[in-house]
Amino acid sequence: MDDEHPPLPRALALLWQQGGATPRPRGLSRERIVEVAIELADADGLAALSMGRLAQRLGCGTMSLYRHIANKDELVTFMLSTATGAPPVLPRADGWRGAISAWAEGLWEVYHRHPWVLSATAAGPPADPGQLGWLDRGLTALAGTGLPEREKMAGVMAVLHYVRGAAALDIAAGESDTIFPQLLRQVVDATRFPAVAAALDAGVFDGDTDRLADFRSGLTAVVDGIAARVRGAGHPRHPGDA
Known part of the structure; x- marks a missing residue:
């Protein structure tokens, strides 16, 4: 293993993955899970977000979530990258x-x-x-x-x-x-x-x-x-x- 370049955590590797993306599955997907997780966190805070509650909101079993996201820490990484959105266009005149x-x-x-x-x-x-x-x-x-x-x-x-x-x-x-x-x-x-x-x-x-x-x-x-x-x-x- 190259000590100078340790492997990226799975969540970051997926976020930085370039090209060759697999087609989004019908119904449940990582994008949909993250979208709903953000909605729940916006409403009640991050501490109130759990995989069980997220599954209930999505109308699926909790184990179904783990086919797309390994755990809550990984989920939060995806949420952060999505929720921050694009930074503003910087004005030039000022x-x-x-x-x-x-x-x-x-x-x-x-x-x-x-x-x-x-x-x-x-x-x-x-x-x-x-x-x-x-x-x-x-x-x-x-x-x-x-x-x-x-x-x-x-x-x-x-x-x-x-x-x-x-x-x-x-x-x-x-x-x-x-x-x-x-x-x-x-x-x-x-x-x-x-x-x-x-x-x-x-x-x-x-x-x-x-x-x-x-x-x-x-x-x-x-x-x-x-x-x-x-x-x-x-x-x-x-x-x-x-």
């Missing part, structure tokens, strides 16, 4: 800042459309076509910066982690708009947590705020950090990169 911002907002939409993706992607690095497509598009967004590849990757990771964190908080807040601020007001002591108390008094945690505007404000701060690296390294600037 330079790299507009491009990375469009990429970030596309991720924000994916996480809100499929909240379970946030927990599923925490299991490991992206290696499927769907997630790698997003990573490639993010790196492409920073092509106009002139930054070295390692710094581009660092910039993309900074934006990615910001979007993940902001989306997770926003989704959680949306599920308990009226509960969370009231809970904080009961436990936050201004002497012990002065900064949190100031944010609470300013209505930061209230549900009537413009969440997308808040997200974009934080995103601007992250992108400003990348811009500072670009200026500090003396790389060429392009229209819209101010």
Whole structure:
């Protein structure tokens, strides 16, 4: 066995398989199983998804699923590659800042459309076509910066982690708009947590705020950090990169 090239897990091998695809069977298929699994996860979360429940929704026996998918871990790999969809087309007129911002907002939409993706992607690095497509598009967004590849990757990771964190908080807040601020007001002591108390008094945690505007404000701060690296390294600037 070649130690430098270990075999791909079966799910990834199937996703990356090129050509020679067998005809899709009538009725039950891997594509149909994944489609319904995504619907169930969207409705009730990934933890509530089981092979038994999936079989029940599909109207088949549980063992029938295993002819197409080996286990739940493999199923989640297929789901991730499908649910993320195609990354957004990057705008050209606004330079790299507009491009990375469009990429970030596309991720924000994916996480809100499929909240379970946030927990599923925490299991490991992206290696499927769907997630790698997003990573490639993010790196492409920073092509106009002139930054070295390692710094581009660092910039993309900074934006990615910001979007993940902001989306997770926003989704959680949306599920308990009226509960969370009231809970904080009961436990936050201004002497012990002065900064949190100031944010609470300013209505930061209230549900009537413009969440997308808040997200974009934080995103601007992250992108400003990348811009500072670009200026500090003396790389060429392009229209819209101010």
